[in-house]
Amino acid sequence: MEEIIRLFPVPYHPTLKQKINWDIIQEIRLRVNKRLEILDTRGVTYISNTKLSQLDLSFVLNQVSQFSVYKFKEEMKEGFITIEGGHRVGLAGKANVHQNVIETLKNITFMNIRIARSTIESGKRALSYLYRKDEWLNTLIIGPPHSGKTTILRNFAKWIGSGTTFTSASKVAVVDERSEIAACHEGIPQLDVGERTDVMDACPKAVGMMMMIRSMSPEVMVVDEIGDLDDALAVKEAVHTGVKVICSVHGTNRETISKRNAVQELIESEAFDRFIILERLSVRANAVIEILDGQGNELVRLNGEGDHGVVRSPNSTTRYHMDRV
Template identity: 45%
Template sequence: MDKRNEFLGIFSEHIHTLLNKIEIPFDELQEIRMRINQPIIFILNGQENYLGKDGILTKELNQAYRIEKRELYETLEHISSYSRYAFEDEIRQGFITISGGHRVGLAGKVTVESGQIKTIHYISFLNIRFTHEVKGCADGVLPYLYEGGNVLHTMVISPPGCGKTTLLRDLIRQISTGNKIGEAKTVGVVDERSEIAGSYMGIPQNDVGIRTDVLDNCPKAEGMFMLIRSMSPKVIAVDEIGSLEDIKAIETACYSGCKIIATVHGNSLEDIKRKNIFQKLIENKMFERFIVLSAKYKVGEIEGIYNQQGVLIC
């Protein structure tokens, strides 16, 4: 099944018919947001467009098609392959990963038992986020992440939406498969939100290299310990660290001989230094390279690369 038919197949019959009239620029498509009784919003290169009543993309709100409850529920049935029970673990975390590695965010009435989220009922809001592989996007930073042929502990710092996961994915692929700078390494990925590998039914939909093992939908800290015990990775990659448990797991992984590549939300290296949770990692010089991204001129722009001492080297 080609990308277009795979994409159209998740929607209700009427929305499918409307979308079939549009030449969809998939390379530019970032999100589709669906809310009961509200317009369907397409995010293309950061710009909002409405799905029109006649099967067009429009900026005019009065021309927008508003999705009905039954259509959103029909779409949800397609997304969950008519078996929401099979996706309960993912639903509990607020998303479902679909074929192609794309992720569908869910919101509605949350049911809590004993302080833990049990499930989401009356789902009324969907956010379909499209994964995009940009192979080769890590080419410019790779020479700075090796020393003597060995991978360096690396932290990627980025505000939301600036391409940190896309960069991380290509770093994993190139480290795992091998590149001109260093020999191939076994990589373990803890993919807590299924965004790096985009696994569908346990199989990565994105190219993460031939020597990469993935723990999908697994908490980062527990996953790092599991990989060390069971898969003997040379490199461990995680996205969006931020808890004390994550920091402790990173320290353990470093002391066990694994190299770490991690991303974190932040605007600069100084921003990260000011956050209490990262101070110990910085003071102990656990990370040997820091890559700072921005979207000042374009998404994924390299703002700077810093060494272990925080000195700008590129």
């Protein structure tokens, strides 16, 4: 993880190399006058003798922004910058707001480096339930933060765009408004999203979906986080054009999201043929993937163990995640 270590002042490098298990790490949190916080699949730990100064965080920010904060002004207003390798650096500090719109972030005193890891198994057992009569099915993935939504979306894009054991590859369009699915850096996906997959990066979903339909003629569209009515209308329009849509939304179950204006009409019009319900990932608790048909009837319940473990029973699935939800 040299691309992460290089972000820190040189005196931190030996500690980062020796104290972090880079195979299982998910986040590195930096706070002024606090120790480095490490989150991995075992839980949270703190690295002693690493009290961070404002100068330390300024150094990291300069590395992240390539010494040009202005260059990343728009990304910073969203609260993060995506760097080489697809890793996302979350930022918090003083927000300058004008007419309820964030103009700039300054005095960055909190950072969260989320480690990108392109996993290959998450959701694989669910994939066959999304295919029927030689076509993919419109699917909505529902889950709370930190439940693996983005990882599963990425893997679906990869498998559908590269071919599976039961069908050949399809043309896939990923609309990646927050640069989380493909984690593009300078326009190039840092994570594998499929051989026949095209990406529209850092573009509002409603606009990007229509652009991709007109310009790239996709068979399947993959979109993260349906948030407002414009997003929902774009999904509906895409479905009406014959493009299959796989997208996600924050929530705990089908009933709770159906009360939200942005999703209610999509559910009532039966825009989705499948619903995938995810649980929040936990180090100690089992996780479950539940798959419903378009009417909300349960088709299958797939079990996973812990944060990214494997249960190899007939009714189980592997649950890896990348930390980006």
